[in-house]
Amino acid sequence: MTAAVPSNTADALLAREDFGTLSEMLAAWAAERPDHPAVIEGGHVLSYAQLDARADRVAAALQRDGAKHSIAIVSYSCVDYVAAYAGALRAGLAVAPLPPSATPEQIAGMAQDSDAGHLFWDAPNAAALAGIAAGLPGKRIRFDNAEFETWLAPAGAKPAPVAITPQMPFNIIYSSGTTGTPKGIVQPHGMRWLHMQRATAYGYDRDAVTLLSTPLYSNTTLVSLFPTLAGGGTAVLMAKFEVEAYLELAQNHRVTHTMLVPVQYRRIMAHPAFDRFDLSAFRAKFCTSAPFAAALKADILKRWPGKLIEFYGMTEGGGTCILIADEHPGKLHTVGPAAPGHDIRLIGEDGREVAPGEIGEIVGHSGAIMTDYHKQPGKTAEAEWYAPDGRRFIRTGDMGRFDADGFLQLMDRRKDMIISGGFNIYPSDLEAVLREHPAVYDVAVVGVPSEAWGETPVAFVVKAPGQAATAEEILAWANARLGKMQRLSAVVFREVLPRSAIGKVLKRELRDEYAKVPA
Incomplete structure (x- = not known):
């Protein structure tokens, strides 16, 4: 028996099997629930009517300027970031959200590669990029002063309609650059529409409140942001992640959904006040982007209400695996x-x-x-x-x-696999053993050059607070539990592991660091 199509206009748009757009969804929700908050960041709120109208003004201004191809954004999370994104899409342009964590030269290179004619930024990034202004798009607009408001088309302006097809580029997401020059991943509108439709199975509806503390240039964030808006819910943005502030927002906004990376989960679960916060409104918590330890998943299932769902996939798309952890507690290692x-x-x-x-x-x-x-x-x-x-x-x-x-x-990662004496060694196997030691809070294993073996594994360890174990003791403990060909050649202590903005350990930096250590 086929379920009835919802009679509600916005819900009916999202439920249809053919193609639709985020722009259509925003307009539908603006008509249906104009005063409902769409995006919140700090004390700034855009209702659906305000977001839709602001997207119209952005689109009309871009058309007025003769914009083609794309815009670029380099900014920390704010409500007008979302408005600029939505407006560019409505004008038929792609969006290139750029990472503030990149070097100025990398940002300029990505902006040029994207063919962006407009760059939207905030004060910190405007200051950071001041020295390379000549390499940036000619039209530059600040979010956090009068520039953006002055640049917008007049209130009530409507852009010329643009027919959006599934093959048209939605955004250009640049790879982190941790493995070389960043590549621009072109995601089409059809791909994003499938993401939004898939998310209805996880309760992204008109009552959803999604807390997002990862940056808006990351696909990790966008796969939760756009479904929230398509479903008529509310997205609460954090410009910067901080554990107690996150927990306070989750409690105060009665948050139902969140997307976090593993290192954030670890910090949240380790916070001494975690159990004092009311997180009972949570329906689903998501994780992606980096290896997620089985023991950490188990702790979240035990102490944090709501489902725990892990996505494994690529920004490039292709195939996705989904672990609904609460339904498969015996499969947390997968x-x-x-x-x-x-x-x-x-x-x-x-x-x-x-x-x-x-x-x-x-x-x-x-x-x-x-x-x-x-x-x-x-x-x-x-x-x-x-x-x-x-x-x-x-x-x-x-x-x-x-x-x-x-x-x-x-x-x-294939590139992180260690080949020692002709044998394949998988760092994750060694890391799993090391995490069982009470003194090991965080760990990453990398392969370094070896005259005898070609490569040999070295562990970089962050010690747990209050632990006094020496590197030699941890090395001996781990090697007693590892296979002969897996044994570590050294343990190196570090205060923290170098990570990208979405929590991936930058193993290349560790390899380079070790190469500089005097023999």
Whole structure:
């Protein structure tokens, strides 16, 4: 029996099987619940009517300026960031959200690569980029002073309608650059629409309140922001993550949904006041972007209300695995099975699928897949794998294996795998052992050059507070539990591990750091 299509206009738009757009959804919610808060950051609030009207004024101003191709944004999270994003989409332009954490030269390079004619920024980033203004788009508008308000088209302005197709670029998300020059990942409108429709299964509805503390340039954040707005809910933004402030916002706003990366979960669960906050409104908590320890998942399930859902996938799209942790407590060491309608396979160095139970590189196919790497056909081709039937898959660069139930267990990035004496060593296996030591709060294992073995593993450890264990003691303890070919050559203490803004350990920095240590 087929469920009835909701009679409500906005809900009906999202429920339809054919293509729709975020712009349509914002207009529908503005008509249906104009005063409901759409976006909140600090003391700034945009209702759906205000967000929709502001998007119109942005789109009309861009059309007035003759904007083509795209805009770029480099700013910390704020309500007008969302308005500028929505307005550009309404004008038929792509959005290139750029990471403030990048160097000025990288930001200029990404802005130029995106073909953006307009750059939207805030005061901190305007100051940071002052020295390279000549390399930035000619039209630059500040969010946090009178510039943005003055630049907008007059109140009540309406842009010329633009017909949006599924293949048109929605945004250009630049890779973190932790493995080289950032690549512009072109995500089409059709891919984003599938993300928004998929999210209805997780309760992103008109009563949802989503707390987002990761940056708006990251796909990690956007896969929760856009479904919240498409569903008519409220997105609460944090310009900067801080544990107690996060918990206070979650309690005060009766937050129902959140997207966090593993390092944020770890810090939240370790906060001494965690259990004093009322988090009972939570329906679902999401995680992605970095390895998520099984013990941490178990602690969250025990102490934090609501479902815990882990997504494994790429900004490039392709295939996604989903672990609904509360439904599969015995599978917390995995990232779950392939999502419905997604095809995940494992391939070897020869490009052929590996035998069941073997480790291989993860490739994925689905309807949600990037168009290409912007202006980099060679890199695009490197990221693709084609099945015998001709279907296009995206290569993840991650190694993994399926268990007998079809749940995927991640090993490591292919580039992070250590080959020592001809044997493959997966750092995640060593990290799992080290995390069992009471003195180890955080750890990353990398391969460093070795004359005897080619490569040898070294562990960088952040000690737990109050622990007095020496590096030699931890080394001996770990090596007594590791296989002969897995044994560590050294343990190095660090105050913190270097991480990207979305929590990925920057292992290249650790390798470079170790190379500079005198022998």
